[in-house]
Amino acid sequence: MRIFIKNGHVIDPQNHRDDVLDIYIEDGVIVEIEKNLDYSGGEMTVIDARGKLVVPGLIDMHCHLREPGYEYKEDIESGTRSAAVGGFTSIACMPNTAPVIDSQAIVEYINNKAKHVGLVNVYPIGAITKGLKGEELAEIGELKFAGVVGISDDGNPVMSASLMRRALQYADMFDTPVISHCEDLALIDDGVMNEGYMSTYLGLKGITRAAEEVMIARDVVLAEVTQAPIHIAHVSTEGGVEIIRHAKARGVKVTCETCPHYFTLTDQAVDGYNTMAKMNPPLRTEKDVEAVKQGLKDGTIDVIATDHAPHHFDEKNVEFNLASNGIVGFETALSLSITYLVDTGILTMQQLLQKMCVNPAGILGLNKGSLGINRPADIIVIDKDEEFTVDVNQFQSKSKNSPYHGYTLKGTVHYTIVGGQVVVRDKMIL
């Protein structure tokens, strides 16, 4: 199969490309990227990308595909469809499935399933501890050889500092990044939203920012002591950003991510007991949103991940305390980032792609995130100025739990090409 993408503005931060260029793809790999290429004849898909951006496919290092175990929320097929229309060509899925991704068999199940029904590249993340119980290390070496790109007990913080230290030492031996969900469970107690004026106003039990910051501080210290790398998931507080900033300055091998909801929403979104605004960590305040933006701008925050967390309608249409945590994210992440970060001058498009392609690929050790000659063609064509109104009922995801329904955002994905195959054309799944 041959694809010829013409006249698009190519941005490829890794290879310092930022110009109107043509791209020629054959047999799944990029053959040539130059000005004014001339390919014609034969069977060839020609994409006229005039006025649009042609960039590496996005990489999401933090999502939940819910398969196996929770297929009523999402499965690998629906999840990868959702990712594809959102511009993601590679996604790393968290291990809180049932059974948990803590054995070779489950890794193989996911990889096989993804090969057959997945529209984009799927990379499983294994568990740090058996069953995500926080008691004993999972077989990290075997998981690594089965194909996981990292380990995490996401959703279940590893509460024992001693076990976390061992996990960092042990995983480093296999060159496997450890991704930490930083929340101290004792400090969370039975809190359901950020602790502050809004929790007082709504009479909901608050979660102190200290719950997140204490754990980030602990993990940074453990990373320093073990000399092993650590990646902090979904940073949401001003203090959290600050701890990581200082640690980086000291040379600690720490990287981190945030999610679009932490730079677009505050705990005011919870008003009216809006369960679509319930997540872990919880939505914070204006000053945290500003700090997260600042962290993205100055490079403290390396990655924008989605934390795509599908939940069934019934799991959100309940009392706030009973509602599940999390929101779907694939189909809004890019446009939220363009609207709230690029359009406002906080990040350039280059910098955004650094955080949505290059850096996640680097942390997970994937040879992706750039447009390399002879590399598999994972490319998207986007219109960064086109406005649209978010309609959750149009989502490809099985779940519709998004607080952004009705938002007008900028930035649409017109083509998604995965491994040289066009999977989204003119915004439609093929």
Next chain:
Amino acid sequence: MLNNRKDLLGLKDLQADEIKRILNHAETMKYILSQKNKKTPHLQGKSIITLFYENSTRTRLSFELAAKYMSASAANISASGSSVSKGETLIDTGKTIDRMGTDIIIIRHPMSGAPHLLAKNVEASVINAGDGMNEHPTQALLDMLTIKEHKGKIEGLRVAIIGDITHSRVVRSNIWGLTKLGAEVCVAGPATLIPPEIEKTGVKVFNSVQEALLDADVVMGLRIQMERQKSGLFPTVREYARFFGIDDKRLKFAKEDVLLLHPGPVNRGVELFSEVIDGDKSLINEQVTNGVAVRMALLYLFSRKGGNIENIH
């Protein structure tokens, strides 16, 4: 209905004039309550359900009696011994009650916002009889009725509320209601039981009971839940009583003609000492009577689905 409201979910959402109108109606109802024959026909043909997911004596009983004094059909559902214990969701239970022709559902629920969820999903009017830590509007209204009766007004009064401010829905409703009517609200309690940024609601926070009580026109004690001690929020009940319990001596910091309120049930010798509970400043028993009057007024105002209250005097 009040300003065409379907539901009474909290005082947070009400305007000052709406609160005043409820209190005026309650005064009328109190007159009815004082009669030898308390039966009135106002709610004939109306059906009222109390849906309680938490235990209650006085709130539930006063709603039930209020309904019966006004000739409504009233029935009760408790979480235990109903489909709720079989795992039915709040929305499903609410819709079931709704389709039996219910005019008003009175709900108490351990989770904040539950009445709001119910209200969105039923046609019946929903009255919040206490939701989690959020609001207990009928309690605050009966407190305000009691204050108004004895002081002739609420505006300009200094009201001190002492105890577990964090977990109290009574406090939240009183803060919204009292400040809307122009009272000055002061709160005090252990630092571990003061919610974050409570000052933004317009109240003053004090570290010591004495300071909060100083020159108060009204003092409100709050029930301290024993499980708070177990979760490490204060060391012992004994120490709580020593630093925050209100006795004769402490009450003297307030004005000479101070009113003492408590939503009940009281832990004697903990938040209030018997000498003040049974003393001449205490209006705790009168609060109970006013609770029935306020609930009669609310049932009357909120049972008029489709009616126009503006023309009724």
